[in-house]
Amino acid sequence: MISGPRCLAGLNVGSTVTTAVLVEDATGWDGGPGPARVIGVGEARTEGVRNRNVTHIEAATESVREALRDAEEMAGVEVGVVYAGVGGDHVEIGSSSGVVAVAREEIDQRDVDRVHEVARAILIPPDRELLHAIPQDYVVDGQAGIQDPRGMEAIRLESEVCVVTAGSPACQNLRKTIDRAGYRTQELVFSPLATSLAILTDEQRQAGVTLLEMGAAATEMLVYREGRLHLVATLPWGGATVTNDIVKGLGIPLADAETLKRTRGLASTRAAGTDEKLDIAGPTPGSTREVSRELLAHIIEQRLDEMFGIIYEALEEKQVLGALPGGVVLTGGGANLQGIVELAQTVFNMPVALGRPGAGLEGVVEAVRDPRMSAAAGLALYGRMRSRETGGGLTARTFSRFTDWLRDFF
Ligand SMILES: Nc1ncnc2c1ncn2[C@@H]1O[C@H](COP(=O)(O)OP(=O)(O)O)[C@@H](O)[C@H]1O
Numbered sequence: 001m002i003s004g005p006r007c008l009a010g011l012n013v014g015s016t017v018t019t020a021v022l023v024e025d026a027t028g029w030d031g032g033p034g035p036a037r038v039i040g041v042g043e044a045r046t047e048g049v050r051n052r053n054v055t056h057i058e059a060a061t062e063s064v065r066e067a068l069r070d071a072e073e074m075a076g077v078e079v080g081v082v083y084a085g086v087g088g089d090h091v092e093i094g095s096s097s098g099v100v101a102v103a104r105e106e107i108d109q110r111d112v113d114r115v116h117e118v119a120r121a122i123l124i125p126p127d128r129e130l131l132h133a134i135p136q137d138y139v140v141d142g143q144a145g146i147q148d149p150r151g152m153e154a155i156r157l158e159s160e161v162c163v164v165t166a167g168s169p170a171c172q173n174l175r176k177t178i179d180r181a182g183y184r185t186q187e188l189v190f191s192p193l194a195t196s197l198a199i200l201t202d203e204q205r206q207a208g209v210t211l212l213e214m215g216a217a218a219t220e221m222l223v224y225r226e227g228r229l230h231l232v233a234t235l236p237w238g239g240a241t242v243t244n245d246i247v248k249g250l251g252i253p254l255a256d257a258e259t260l261k262r263t264r265g266l267a268s269t270r271a272a273g274t275d276e277k278l279d280i281a282g283p284t285p286g287s288t289r290e291v292s293r294e295l296l297a298h299i300i301e302q303r304l305d306e307m308f309g310i311i312y313e314a315l316e317e318k319q320v321l322g323a324l325p326g327g328v329v330l331t332g333g334g335a336n337l338q339g340i341v342e343l344a345q346t347v348f349n350m351p352v353a354l355g356r357p358g359a360g361l362e363g364v365v366e367a368v369r370d371p372r373m374s375a376a377a378g379l380a381l382y383g384r385m386r387s388r389e390t391g392g393g394l395t396a397r398t399f400s401r402f403t404d405w406l407r408d409f410f
């Protein structure tokens with residue numbers, strides 16, 4: 001069966017920036033799945049959103065429309081449906097298990113589907129929505145730790161799933177916003193999970209890794225242990241917290257502080273030359289004064305050191321510090337700060353890397369190769385994976401670089 005390329009849209013309404021990425025999922029030369037081609041990227045300032053929750057539908061609608069139009073214009077296509085990211089501290093993970101009797105002698109896909117169905121059939125309170133139920137592993141006739149039970153002879157099959165739920169009001173308002181912008185929400189996706197698709201490798205997940213997505217007003221944390229999603233948290237600070245410190249510390253306007261941070265900011269005092277000076281706005285209009293770059297670096301370093309320190313302590317408290325050979329991966333716009341990887345390395349005392357989308361992508365890859373774009377890129381990739389699972393034509397369940405843990409993602 002021949003099918004044309006499908007276009008998948010990822011949309012992330014971040015705390016300050018709304019981003020959209022369109023990818024095309026072409027069939028490879030051999031009829032199998034081809035690579036994901038990035039064909040459009042768009043962005044707009046986020047309005048009408050606080051703490052990642054839509055607080056003003058009209059305003060947020062404009063941001064969504066602008067970001068998607070931008071991406072559509074670049075790609076020269078129109079998309080009707082989007083995969084949209086949800087985040088914030090209303091998102092929670094838990095686990096649930098299910099048991100079924102194996103229908104025939106050998107466990108087959110139908111048994112696996114049934115046990116997932118049972119495991120995910122949990123009671124969701126009316127004010128919450130089920131976003132994902134991710135199969136973790138299986139118990140076959142009492143034997144735990146089975147990764148793929150298909151083909152095994154057994155009587156009883158149990159499965160544990162990781163359940164991700166979100167507050168309904170936040171989900172409903174986001175859907176409504178997307179609707180009003182003229183699009184339909186194909187699925188709401190826990191955005192850090194989508195981010196991890198664009199950023200993390202299977203090896204990192206297996207080894208154990210912490211992903212920190214630093215936005216302006218929030219930092220989202222995901223911890224994988226032995227390939228499983230182990231912890232999620234939303235911390236109520238990010239790049240804007242640093243900028244506010246610069247405003248206070250140097251007594252300059254917000255816009256100046258933001259520009260200064262991006263152009264001359266450093267996450268480590270040691271990296272700043274002691275005699276390097278910066279011109280900043282003076283006390284009277286039009287006047288300027290000099291401060292040392294070291295002072296700017298000092299302000300930034302202090303705050304980041306504190307933020308990473310809080311995360312370090314949280315990981316210590318949850319007893320996962322020793323289980324993260326994959327280290328820490330920083331992404332999100334806030335991770336663009338110069339020297340941030342080195343600083344994080346000293347605080348966490350483990351390997352730290354900067355995560356930018358790009359691996360496994362073709363097309364206008366340069367446009368997404370920025371830590372700010374990782375959520376939207378991941379959402380588009382998530383959409384591609386889902387459309388392959390559910391859409392006809394292409395053989396499902398072949399996810400080249402994408403991983404077993406997502407194989408049965410629903
Ligand atoms: N080049 C840069 N250097 C330092 N910080 C940056 C840079 N670019 C963006 N940021 C910071 O990233 C944050 C925004 O992150 P982003 O992921 O784009 O937005 P959102 O909060 O909407 O998810 C802001 O606090 C901004 O100051």
Ligand SMILES: [Mg+2]
Nearest residue numbers: 014215332333
């Ligand atoms: Mg972001």
